[in-house]
Every structure is written in structure tokens, then in C-alpha cells.
Amino acid sequence: MSIDESSHTAEATGPAQAAEATGPAVQALTSVTRYPVAPGYRVNVRSGPGTKYRIVRTLAAGATVAIYCQTPGEWVSGPYGTTNLWDNIADGEFVSDAYVNTGRDGYVAPRCS
Template identity: 75%
Template sequence: MASEEHTDSTAEAAEGVTTLAGTDDVTRYPIAPGYRVNVRKGPGTQYGIVRTLPYGVKVAVYCQKPGERVTGPYGTSNIWDNIANGQFVSDAYVHTGSDGYIAPRCD
């Protein structure tokens, strides 16, 4: 899997983290301004941290799944967003424009 921080050209660097190779048609949603959000192995804080998202990043939401209820800048939610294989963030930190599901439920 390619590193998300890696960019091969000035044009890609100018676009920042909003566009990654092979994901041009994927909608990306901003993480709440001023937050570095922990990415977890599953839908709850009891799951291990995979990485921490930097400030100002946008993420693709491939599917969503119910889990631990978390309060964040966008309210309280039990919805967790799958942003990559085995990587979840609480929807309470992602500006999707909805309090409900905006993607299919994860299997």
C-alpha cells in the first residue's frame, strides 16, 4: 500500500492530502479544524491506534459501522467511518454534512 504522505510531483504536493493516486472519484470529507484525530483498528476507543491524522486533512469514507458513542466537534455519534482497510475514525470528528449514514454499512 502506498504511503499517504508520499507525493511524486509538485502538482500532487499542491493538491495536498485531498487527492491520492487511484482515488480521483472518491468524495473526501474534512476532519474538524484544529483536531488531530486518532485512526483506530475498529469502531471504538478500545481498538488500537493505527496512526494519527494531521491537521487539515480530508478523508474518504468507504463504509460506516456502528460502534462506541463518541462526542466530538460535530456532536455525539456512534457511527464510525472506515477511511482505509482496517482504519476507522469517529464520525463526530468528520464533517459529512449529516448526522446519519452517508456511506454503505461495513460488512
């Protein structure tokens, strides 16, 4: 577990930004399921599947995300367990699956290529 993943800010240090993972035009063209981020958490969105990747934005508490694909990466502990699974929520944007309530362990979307 990363030290900065241990608080309710889910290693977020900056102000929360828009909760949406993609724009309305992209959402209208795809039929992906949206999943809630753990209640009370502001989660950093990274440029790759690990906490060493740069933060591209922060999801607001109560956000939902569309998961387009999933990939293994750094192990993270969060409110939904410990996992190395990272969710791709937009082009070049990843969040740890430990902070997303997908309702199950393991993959819920295709593997990223």
C-alpha cells in the first residue's frame, strides 16, 4: 500500500476536479457501465497503472467512472480490498480498482492492449 493511498483523500493532494471521466459525446457513442468511486474518497487519476505515474486530475467524492479496459499494475490497498488491477477511465487515465465499486473482484471490462 502506498502511504498516500491510506487516507480518505486516496492520495489526492489537489482540489477535486470534474467527476466525469469522459465527455458527453464519448458517452453517447459507447455503452459502458459506470461505477461509483468509494463514498467519501477523492481519488487521484494517474497517467498509468501505478502511484509513480503523474496525477492528471482528481475525482470528486461521489464520482462515477466508466471503465473502458483494465490492466495489472502496482498493488494498492483501498476500501474495496488490495489489488493490482487498474481501471482505464479515459485515454491515458487510470485509477486503482481498490477505490472503485465494481461489485466483484477481478476484471469487469476487457484487458487493455
